[in-house]
Amino acid sequence: MNVIEVDNIYRAFGKIRAVNGLSFRVGAGQVVGFIGANGAGKTTTMRMMVTLDVPDAGTIEICNMNVIDHPRDIRRLIGWMPDHFGAYPNMDVWEYLDFYGRAFGLHGRERQRRLDEVMAFTDMDVLAERPCNALSKGQTQRLCLSRALLSDPQVLVLDEPAAGLDPKARIEFKNLVKLLADRGKTLFISSHILSELGEMCDHLLFIDNGRQVHQGTSDSLRFHKEDGHLRVRLRARGESSRLEQWIAARPEIKLRPGDNRSHELLVPHRPDDQPEAQLAGLLRELLAAGVEVYEFNRVERRLEDAFVEILGGVPS
Numbered sequence: 546m547n548v549i550e551v552d553n554i555y556r557a558f559g560k561i562r563a564v565n566g567l568s569f570r571v572g573a574g575q576v577v578g579f580i581g582a583n584g585a586g587k588t589t590t591m592r593m594m595v596t597l598d599v600p601d602a603g604t605i606e607i608c609n610m611n612v613i614d615h616p617r618d619i620r621r622l623i624g625w626m627p628d629h630f631g632a633y634p635n636m637d638v639w640e641y642l643d644f645y646g647r648a649f650g651l652h653g654r655e656r657q658r659r660l661d662e663v664m665a666f667t668d669m670d671v672l673a674e675r676p677c678n679a680l681s682k683g684q685t686q687r688l689c690l691s692r693a694l695l696s697d698p699q700v701l702v703l704d705e706p707a708a709g710l711d712p713k714a715r716i717e718f719k720n721l722v723k724l725l726a727d728r729g730k731t732l733f734i735s736s737h738i739l740s741e742l743g744e745m746c747d748h749l750l751f752i753d754n755g756r757q758v759h760q761g762t763s764d765s766l767r768f769h770k771e772d773g774h775l776r777v778r779l780r781a782r783g784e785s786s787r788l789e790q791w792i793a794a795r796p797e798i799k800l801r802p803g804d805n806r807s808h809e810l811l812v813p814h815r816p817d818d819q820p821e822a823q824l825a826g827l828l829r830e831l832l833a834a835g836v837e838v839y840e841f842n843r844v845e846r847r848l849e850d851a852f853v854e855i856l857g858g859v860p861s
């Protein structure tokens with residue numbers, strides 16, 4: 546079932562065409578990375594999805610409800626985390642979340658229970674009494690996520706959630722995203738930093754100048770299929786003669802030297818086979834032939850390279 550259906554939407558600000566005929570679908574439980582350079586139209590699209598703005602043309606449906614006809618229902622289903630945090634100088638973390646809990650219509654014990662649950666999940670419980678303006682960037686992001694989670698939404702739309710986080714905070718954030726995905730939430734996450742999203746998302750949607758330029762699974766972008774080949778990097782103990790003998794009997798497989806005493810195999814991909822099954826069979830054969838393999842990896846393409854390739858040049 547599709548949770549998000551965006552059909553041919555347009556949004557212009559004067560002469561600027563921020564979103565220019567964009568269409569995509571997001572299935573229930575998917576974690577989708579929304580990628581584009583600065584100004585590509587990500588925030589504008591997301592604001593329309595969460596009912597904060599309306600398209601000039603085209604339709605957006607969330608859980609089969611049109612954003613223009615059912616904004617209130619949709620707001621209950623969606624948790625929105627904007628890319629900026631307004632200043633709340635006189636509130637501590639607990640007061641801030643309590644305020645939003647009230648705004649979401651949570652009452653009495655239910656509100657308290659939900660606040661406790663959310664703050665424990667995001668590790669904000671230890672910071673409950675900290676003033677909002679005395680939080681680090683990572684803590685502020687976790688506070689924003691806490692707010693988005695208060696209504697226990699099915700769909701989470703997160704605008705640049707990892708921007709400006711240090712590596713530790715980024716790992717913490719990634720773990721939270723994974724936990725939410727494990728709970729069956731649908732996540733739609735924007736970034737202009739690909740590697741950030743590649744680790745969190747199973748699907749990637751690329752936009753440029755308000756238009757979709759590519760949509761696919763992260764794996765399909767990440768793994769090379771050079772002219773229908775699978776690429777494997779392997780390292781084996783001892784003499785390489787066993788490996789060479791094994792290769793000699795398989796003219797379809799190409800062997801080339803890799804870095805750091807490794808080898809790279811270029812194996813024709815059999816379209817009827819799952820790549821995983823084919824690679825597992827290959828490893829079994831190598832071991833049976835007495836090649837002492839101690840490292841065997843499918844070679845990944847850097848997502849940045851895939852992005853540049855898709856755009857046909859360097860992203861602006």
Ligand SMILES: Nc1ncnc2c1ncn2[C@@H]1O[C@H](COP(=O)(O)OP(=O)(O)OP(=O)(O)O)[C@@H](O)[C@H]1O
Pocket residue numbers: 558561562563581582583584585586587588589590737
């Ligand atoms: N309210 C507005 N008024 C005028 N122009 C706007 C407005 N909002 C967005 N734009 C313009 O629309 C284009 C798309 O902006 P948008 O914020 O959607 O991009 P983005 O992909 O989210 O970029 P970033 O990664 O920098 O946040 C930009 O050229 C921006 O300047």
